[in-house]
Amino acid sequence: MACRRRGVVSLTAAAVILALLLLMSPSPTLSFSKYETPDQCSWSADNETGSGRMSVLCRVRTLDGEGTNLSALQVEGTTRLRVGCSQVLLFESSLPPQAFHRLSQLEELIIEDCKILQLPPESFTGLRDLKRLSINTYNSEWGSGKSLELAPNSLYGLKELQILDLADNNIRAFPEDVFCSLGNLQTLNLTRNRIRDASNLGYASKQPAYETSSIPRDECTGGLDVRALDVSWNQLQILRGDSGITRLRQLRNYNICIYNITNWPRFPGMPYPASLPSGYLI
Numbered sequence: 001m002a003c004r005r006r007g008v009v010s011l012t013a014a015a016v017i018l019a020l021l022l023l024m025s026p027s028p029t030l031s032f033s034k035y036e037t038p039d040q041c042s043w044s045a046d047n048e049t050g051s052g053r054m055s056v057l058c059r060v061r062t063l064d065g066e067g068t069n070l071s072a073l074q075v076e077g078t079t080r081l082r083v084g085c086s087q088v089l090l091f092e093s094s095l096p097p098q099a100f101h102r103l104s105q106l107e108e109l110i111i112e113d114c115k116i117l118q119l120p121p122e123s124f125t126g127l128r129d130l131k132r133l134s135i136n137t138y139n140s141e142w143g144s145g146k147s148l149e150l151a152p153n154s155l156y157g158l159k160e161l162q163i164l165d166l167a168d169n170n171i172r173a174f175p176e177d178v179f180c181s182l183g184n185l186q187t188l189n190l191t192r193n194r195i196r197d198a199s200n201l202g203y204a205s206k207q208p209a210y211e212t213s214s215i216p217r218d219e220c221t222g223g224l225d226v227r228a229l230d231v232s233w234n235q236l237q238i239l240r241g242d243s244g245i246t247r248l249r250q251l252r253n254y255n256i257c258i259y260n261i262t263n264w265p266r267f268p269g270m271p272y273p274a275s276l277p278s279g280y281l282i
């Protein structure tokens with residue numbers, strides 16, 4: 001009898017353990033209801049049930065303003081984040097140091113209408129899975145002198161980044177080799193900025209006239225596999241054959257508005273303007 005009794009006991013024990021396990025394992029509904037955001041933010045779940053992936057939208061006055069509390073965003077499940085600053089109030093927003101570094105699950109980050117003047121060093125470290133980054137300040141609405149400036153290592157750490165959209169930032173120049181750490185970059189959108197000279201596009205020319213760059217040329221491999229480049233609506237005047245962007249090895253789709261082309265560079269595999277595949281010139 002002892003045997004049978006023990007059997008009954010262990011069956012009951014198993015049922016209890018099973019019930020406990022079921023209670024403890026987070027069901028999709030449970031994890032949904034646990035997802036919380038600061039007051040300025042709203043979220044929606046990814047349409048795949050139970051994936052636990054959230055798109056979060058935060059509306060703030062400025063990025064660093066009073067009551068803005070992006071540091072309260074939940075790490076777990078936050079895969080897409082769009083932060084929009086006030087379109088009416090033209091106040092400077094500064095990116096708090098490592099503002100987003102906790103959000104290690106982010107795959108997409110969009111910052112819109114925030115009047116940012118500087119991207120400090122390592123602005124996005126920690127975002128190891130980030131695939132898309134958009135920063136569109138519309139700084140020119142604030143003033144023609146309000147340009148966004150990037151520190152040379154501001155984009156450091158974004159190893160998975162595929163799409164970088166820096167349109168509408170009133171940018172005048174990129175530091176040389178700023179894209180070096182972006183080993184997976186495929187689309188670079190620099191449209192509607194104020195770049196006048198192709199040597200300010202972040203790509204050093206093949207034979208630099210001077211050796212001031214801190215990064216040895218052969219260590220700068222990131223950013224060279226860009227397939228789509230949009231530099232339309234800048235103020236580019238000349239694109240010389242030794243321009244750094246001629247080092248782009250995979251360029252297929254480009255939109256380069258240039259006034260007064262003096263010498264169309266020979267891109268590897270890129271035809272002359274007469275038969276441009278999908279880019280165009282103005």
Ligand SMILES: *[C@@H]1O[C@H](CO)[C@@H](O)[C@H](O)[C@H]1NC(C)=O
Binds near residue numbers: 047048
């Ligand atoms: C999820 O959303 C994507 C794009 O919004 C859509 O193409 C897809 O059909 C949706 N899937 C389901 C299961 O609703």
Ligand SMILES: *[C@@H]1O[C@H](CO)[C@@H](O)[C@H](O)[C@H]1NC(C)=O
Binds near residue numbers: 068069071072
């Ligand atoms: C921001 O959120 C954190 C974490 O929830 C909290 O500790 C902190 O007090 C909040 N700060 C403000 C200014 O609301």
Ligand SMILES: *[C@@H]1O[C@H](CO)[C@@H](O)[C@H](O)[C@H]1NC(C)=O
Binds near residue numbers: 191
């Ligand atoms: C670049 O951004 C502009 C403005 O958002 C958009 O119209 C354009 O299609 C983008 N270009 C590429 C190559 O994605």
Ligand SMILES: *[C@@H]1O[C@H](CO)[C@@H](O)[C@H](O)[C@H]1NC(C)=O
Binds near residue numbers: 237259260
């Ligand atoms: C292009 O060159 C012509 C002749 O050199 C000059 O008159 C014109 O202003 C230039 N256009 C621009 C946009 O620089």
